[in-house]
Amino acid sequence: MKTKLILFTLSLLLAMGICSLSASAEESRIVVSASGTVSVKPDMASFGVVVKSDAKTADKAAAESAEKYRKVQSALRVAGIPPEDAPTASYTVFPQWEWNPVSGKNVLKGYTARHTIMVKERSLAAIGRVIDGVVQAGADEVQNITFSSSSYEVLRQQALAAAVANARRDAAIMAKAAGGTLGQLIEVSVGQPIYEARVPMETMALRSAPAAPVPTEIAPSEQDIVVAVTSRWGFIASPAVK
Numbered sequence: 001m002k003t004k005l006i007l008f009t010l011s012l013l014l015a016m017g018i019c020s021l022s023a024s025a026e027e028s029r030i031v032v033s034a035s036g037t038v039s040v041k042p043d044m045a046s047f048g049v050v051v052k053s054d055a056k057t058a059d060k061a062a063a064e065s066a067e068k069y070r071k072v073q074s075a076l077r078v079a080g081i082p083p084e085d086a087p088t089a090s091y092t093v094f095p096q097w098e099w100n101p102v103s104g105k106n107v108l109k110g111y112t113a114r115h116t117i118m119v120k121e122r123s124l125a126a127i128g129r130v131i132d133g134v135v136q137a138g139a140d141e142v143q144n145i146t147f148s149s150s151s152y153e154v155l156r157q158q159a160l161a162a163a164v165a166n167a168r169r170d171a172a173i174m175a176k177a178a179g180g181t182l183g184q185l186i187e188v189s190v191g192q193p194i195y196e197a198r199v200p201m202e203t204m205a206l207r208s209a210p211a212a213p214v215p216t217e218i219a220p221s222e223q224d225i226v227v228a229v230t231s232r233w234g235f236i237a238s239p240a241v242k
Contacts, residue, residue, distance in 0.1 A: 028235040029186070030178075032171045035228040036162025038155045042147035042220050045127050048089060049117045049134050050141035058093050058111040065113035068138045072117065075137035079130045081119060089118040122150070128216040147220040148195070156193050159227040164188065167231040175235055183234020194226040 051072055053064035076086045093113045097106040119134075121127045124147075131142055149155060167188070175182040 028180075028237060030171045030174050030182070030233045030235050031230070032167045032174065032233065033228065033230045034163050034167035034170055035226055036159040036164075036166060037227075038159040038162070038225045039222050040149045040151065040155050040225060041222050042149050043124055044120070044122050044148045044150055045124055045145060045218070045220070046118060046120045046148070047127075047131070047145040048141070048143045049086075049119055049139045050114065050143065051117075051138065052112060052114040052140050054096065054110055054112050056110045058095075058113075061111040061113040062093050065115050068140075069115050069117070071137040072134050072139050075133040076117075076119065076130070079133045080126065081121065081130060085120040085122070086117050089116040091115050124218070124220065127218045131216045131218070145218070147223060149223065152195070152225070155225050156227060159193065159225045160190060160229070163190070163227045163229045164231070167229055168233075171231065171233045175233075178235065178237075180235055180237040183236045186232040186234060188229055188231040191228045191230075194228075195223060 049072060051065055051068035053061045053068065055061035055064060073083075073086060077083075091114070093111060095111055096109040098109040099105075100107045119130065121130050135142065168182075168185075172182045
């Protein structure tokens with residue numbers, strides 16, 4: 001009985017030692033963050049078109065804004081933009097107050113109606129003509145032009161693959177520098193892709209243009225699709241030299 005107890009104790013200690021070594025080995029990790037970038041020339045654009053009207057009463061401001069909206073939407077149809085690519089982004093009617101220094105109070109000056117349309121143009125070659133059309137139709141502002149690519153998803157996947165490859169390369173370099181080799185990939189996570197212009201385009205505020213203005217030209221720069229990953233790898237230490 002005593003012999004069995006001793007053997008059991010030795011077996012337990014040996015198992016604990018093996019677990020301890022395994023736990024120690026599992027603690028050897030290499031954590032690497034890396035990114036992949038793919039450049040693309042945009043072939044689509046989106047921008048906001050604002051029509052607004054000021055009047056003494058709210059209903060008159062809304063009516064005048066509605067008429068401007070109708071004319072702008074008609075101009076968009078002429079330019080080849082379907083209704084589903086020119087939805088309403090926001091609509092507000094709000095009072096305009098003015099401070100009266102004599103009475104020491106805010107006085108109601110009138111009302112402003114503001115209607116914003118978000119336009120999507122699927123051909124960059126036509127965007128200048130579309131902008132000219134809405135401005136001539138009475139748009140008060142053209143704002144927040146952003147560019148995108150119809151091949152975005154394919155390019156995002158390419159950037160993701162490059163990010164993982166870069167992470168593996170950097171992890172292997174770190175493992176070698178630390179005197180070991182790179183083990184298996186344990187975990188990898190990806191962040192939200194970044195789609196950025198190399199030269200940002202400023203917001204444009206435009207007033208109604210004459211009947212035959214100089215055509216608007218829009219020339220977007222190349223865009224970078226950037227995908228970042230964070231990865232954890234196993235580290236295999238080289239045997240100690242005796």
